Amino acid sequence: MPQKRVTSLDVAKRAGVSRTTVSFVLNKTSHQQISPETVLRVQQAAEELGYVPDESARALVSRRAQSIGLIFSRPTVRISSDIFLNQVVVGLLDVVHANQMRLLLDVVEDLDEKNTYVNLVKSRRVDGIILNGPRFDEQALDYLAENDFPTVIMGSLPQSHFCSVDVDNVAAARTAVEHLIHLGHRQIACITNAQAPFTAAIHRLTGYRQALENAGLPYSADQVRFGNFDPQSGYTQMKSLLAGPVRPTAVFVASDVVAYGAISAIHEHGLSIPGDIALVGFDDVPMSNFISPSLTTIRLPATELAVKAGELLLDLIQGKPQEPCQVLLPTELIIRQSCGGKPS
Amino acid sequence: MPQKRVTSLDVAKRAGVSRTTVSFVLNKTSHQQISPETVLRVQQAAEELGYVPDESARALVSRRAQSIGLIFSRPTVRISSDIFLNQVVVGLLDVVHANQMRLLLDVVEDLDEKNTYVNLVKSRRVDGIILNGPRFDEQALDYLAENDFPTVIMGSLPQSHFCSVDVDNVAAARTAVEHLIHLGHRQIACITNAQAPFTAAIHRLTGYRQALENAGLPYSADQVRFGNFDPQSGYTQMKSLLAGPVRPTAVFVASDVVAYGAISAIHEHGLSIPGDIALVGFDDVPMSNFISPSLTTIRLPATELAVKAGELLLDLIQGKPQEPCQVLLPTELIIRQSCGGKPS
DNA sequence: ACGTGTTACTAACTCGTGTTAATTATCGCG
DNA sequence: CGCGATAATTAACACGAGTTAGTAACACGT
Numbered sequence: 001m002p003q004k005r006v007t008s009l010d011v012a013k014r015a016g017v018s019r020t021t022v023s024f025v026l027n028k029t030s031h032q033q034i035s036p037e038t039v040l041r042v043q044q045a046a047e048e049l050g051y052v053p054d055e056s057a058r059a060l061v062s063r064r065a066q067s068i069g070l071i072f073s074r075p076t077v078r079i080s081s082d083i084f085l086n087q088v089v090v091g092l093l094d095v096v097h098a099n100q101m102r103l104l105l106d107v108v109e110d111l112d113e114k115n116t117y118v119n120l121v122k123s124r125r126v127d128g129i130i131l132n133g134p135r136f137d138e139q140a141l142d143y144l145a146e147n148d149f150p151t152v153i154m155g156s157l158p159q160s161h162f163c164s165v166d167v168d169n170v171a172a173a174r175t176a177v178e179h180l181i182h183l184g185h186r187q188i189a190c191i192t193n194a195q196a197p198f199t200a201a202i203h204r205l206t207g208y209r210q211a212l213e214n215a216g217l218p219y220s221a222d223q224v225r226f227g228n229f230d231p232q233s234g235y236t237q238m239k240s241l242l243a244g245p246v247r248p249t250a251v252f253v254a255s256d257v258v259a260y261g262a263i264s265a266i267h268e269h270g271l272s273i274p275g276d277i278a279l280v281g282f283d284d285v286p287m288s289n290f291i292s293p294s295l296t297t298i299r300l301p302a303t304e305l306a307v308k309a310g311e312l313l314l315d316l317i318q319g320k321p322q323e324p325c326q327v328l329l330p331t332e333l334i335i336r337q338s339c340g341g342k343p344s
Numbered sequence: 345m346p347q348k349r350v351t352s353l354d355v356a357k358r359a360g361v362s363r364t365t366v367s368f369v370l371n372k373t374s375h376q377q378i379s380p381e382t383v384l385r386v387q388q389a390a391e392e393l394g395y396v397p398d399e400s401a402r403a404l405v406s407r408r409a410q411s412i413g414l415i416f417s418r419p420t421v422r423i424s425s426d427i428f429l430n431q432v433v434v435g436l437l438d439v440v441h442a443n444q445m446r447l448l449l450d451v452v453e454d455l456d457e458k459n460t461y462v463n464l465v466k467s468r469r470v471d472g473i474i475l476n477g478p479r480f481d482e483q484a485l486d487y488l489a490e491n492d493f494p495t496v497i498m499g500s501l502p503q504s505h506f507c508s509v510d511v512d513n514v515a516a517a518r519t520a521v522e523h524l525i526h527l528g529h530r531q532i533a534c535i536t537n538a539q540a541p542f543t544a545a546i547h548r549l550t551g552y553r554q555a556l557e558n559a560g561l562p563y564s565a566d567q568v569r570f571g572n573f574d575p576q577s578g579y580t581q582m583k584s585l586l587a588g589p590v591r592p593t594a595v596f597v598a599s600d601v602v603a604y605g606a607i608s609a610i611h612e613h614g615l616s617i618p619g620d621i622a623l624v625g626f627d628d629v630p631m632s633n634f635i636s637p638s639l640t641t642i643r644l645p646a647t648e649l650a651v652k653a654g655e656l657l658l659d660l661i662q663g664k665p666q667e668p669c670q671v672l673l674p675t676e677l678i679i680r681q682s683c684g685g686k687p688s
Numbered sequence: 689a690c691g692t693g694t695t696a697c698t699a700a701c702t703c704g705t706g707t708t709a710a711t712t713a714t715c716g717c718g
Numbered sequence: 719c720g721c722g723a724t725a726a727t728t729a730a731c732a733c734g735a736g737t738t739a740g741t742a743a744c745a746c747g748t
Binding site: 050052054067079081083085089093097104105231235257261264267286289290291 | 350394396397398399400401403404409411414420423424425426427429430431433434437441446447448449450451460463464466467468469574575576579601604605607608611612630631633634635636647
């Protein structure tokens with residue numbers, strides 16, 4: 001009921017100065033000279049009244065919403081199970097806090113919902129946006145590009161001029177498979193993380209292929225299956241592999257979560273890991289260290305990617321010069337038990 | 345470079361009317377009469393120009409930020425691994441979208457950072473907030489209560505008058521343990537989801553105790569261990585239980601994620617699940633259906649909780665009468681393999 | 689011709705802040 | 719004592735919308 005909203009005029013009255021002076025003091029407008037005692041009086045008045053400027057009014061005049069938008073572009077089901085959403089949010093909030101800004105979160109499930117984030121931009125609710133997930137509506141992207149609205153993409157969007165942040169999926173996958181080869185495996189299958197239209201899936205498959213070729217091993221399409229983000233798909237595809245004519249001694253599963261399903265399938269066949277089949281995953285989901293056997297995998301630096309994306313975006317917003325706009329962060333092979341590389 | 349921001353004046357000019365008329369048409373101000381052809385002309389002009397109102401200006405005059413804040417109150421590490429964050433976000437976005445609002449996400453890690461969300465309120469950035477996690481700074485809560493700012497709490501905050509949404513943790517835990525008792529177990533241990541200060545942990549432990557007492561079984565403190573959110577703690581505490589003088593035939597682990605650690609520990613001891621030890625979890629994390637053995641657990645309706653919280657909050661914001669303000673949603677026992685209740 | 693009502697619209701004010709240009713107090717110095 | 723320079727402060731406008739109160743145009747009845 002109080003509704004006693006404190007305005008800058010209240011502060012001004014209490015300090016016995018004008019509203020303008022209050023603004024100067026609180027925003028530390030440099031080229032203005034205010035006597036030290038006035039500064040003190042204003043600060044004290046503001047403190048006592050618990051004054052916090054109205055952000056709408058401030059945004060209106062300064063043309064800065066003081067917040068950025070994080071847009072996840074994918075179907076709802078895949079968002080609920082996206083293990084990295086948390087880490088992205090945490091990383092981004094770090095950057096956002098350091099710059100006194102706010103984080104607005106949104107999701108666009110379907111392409112025809114392009115308005116969701118274009119409206120965000122047009123209504124001036126955000127000063128920049130981070131797009132997470134590689135599939136986006138062309139029209140919305142064009143709008144962003146034309147108005148060169150500060151935008152950073154997490155993931156890779158082939159042949160676009162946007163700033164982006166990603167890992168080198170090809171190299172990472174190659175590393176994973178090379179590890180299996182070094183352990184002596186010759187019959188190595190692959191289950192991707194996702195269907196073909198997803199660029200990350202293609203890249204990881206490419207890395208798999210390169211590793212085989214570099215080692216002089218034959219690439220065979222019937223040792224490849226396409227996962228679909230969830231353990232269920234890993235289970236099904238692993239069953240399919242095991243039903244094939246030639247049983248692999250190792251599998252590169254391009255997603256830890258998919259790998260969990262594959263593990264179930266292998267165990268269900270009465271086979272042991274890594275005894276009968278070795279497994280390498282991808283992502284290093286927090287839980288991968290705690291399943292049995294613990295999963296050898298490629299660490300995807302999700303938080304770091306988010307931080308980098310946030311920093312890039314803030315630079316764009318502040319108009320700082322942007323030279324290298326397509327950033328690739330390094331991955332790391334985490335060796336655990338699922339390949340027999342290390343003991344318990 | 346264009347920076348050609350479209351304002352309502354542009355629309356007015358193009359339609360040959362005044363700015364006021366544009367506002368009336370676009371906001372469908374009911375008690376105003378505008379001729380149908382004017383309405384059409386204005387709508388068309390707005391469409392052609394791609395006009396979207398500036399939200400800061402609108403918020404300033406209407407006193408509505410058209411967005412709500414979702415605040416997670418816990419250390420960063422626990423946010424990165426909080427499997428429900430996604431589901432909460434998804435549920436809330438659903439409600440938010442249906443009401444043309446936006447979702448602002450924030451995190452308060454430490455109690456002295458109380459300002460983060462009080463500032464959100466004072467600066468009028470949000471029209472209401474949802475607090476997730478039971479531990480909050482008293483001062484900040486008092487501020488919300490005094491100004492009766494629209495607030496909904498996810499979780500339980502003993503003796504507060506806030507609206508809240510939660511599950512009945514006591515009853516749910518009781519159900520889980522009763523299931524074990526019905527299967528014939530007499531020696532049932534418990535690993536909590538968290539340390540004692542967390543009310544949910546207390547409640548689940550209480551449910552465990554009630555089930556034992558109702559069945560005439562003795563409660564013994566040395567069959568109880570306190571987990572700490574992560575698999576690591578489950579692993580350690582399970583080891584500790586197994587090192588004790590009397591080995592339990594079943595364990596109620598009040599968190600699936602903690603249970604994953606416990607499973608590792610059990611397997612490492614060369615024991616089988618459910619053959620040697622039966623296990624019931626709590627939460628029904630998406631992955632619990634895919635580990636082996638798949639986990640019998642209590643389903644926590646995270647998305648539904650979020651939706652309910654969002655709806656409550658919007659009612660509060662719109663000043664609708666609020667009768668039952670402490671909502672408890674039902675849980676469900678999901679029977680899988682970890683208790684031997686069902687076959688593969 | 690004059691009220692009375694209704695319809696269709698608009699001028700002018702408001703929200704709370706940042707900022708420019710102008711105004712007043714203060715000081716140094718011949 | 720006076721005069722310019724400079725320090726300290728403020729009046730007034732802008733941002734882009736929503737909204738109240740008021741006006742102009744027209745019809746109708748007597």
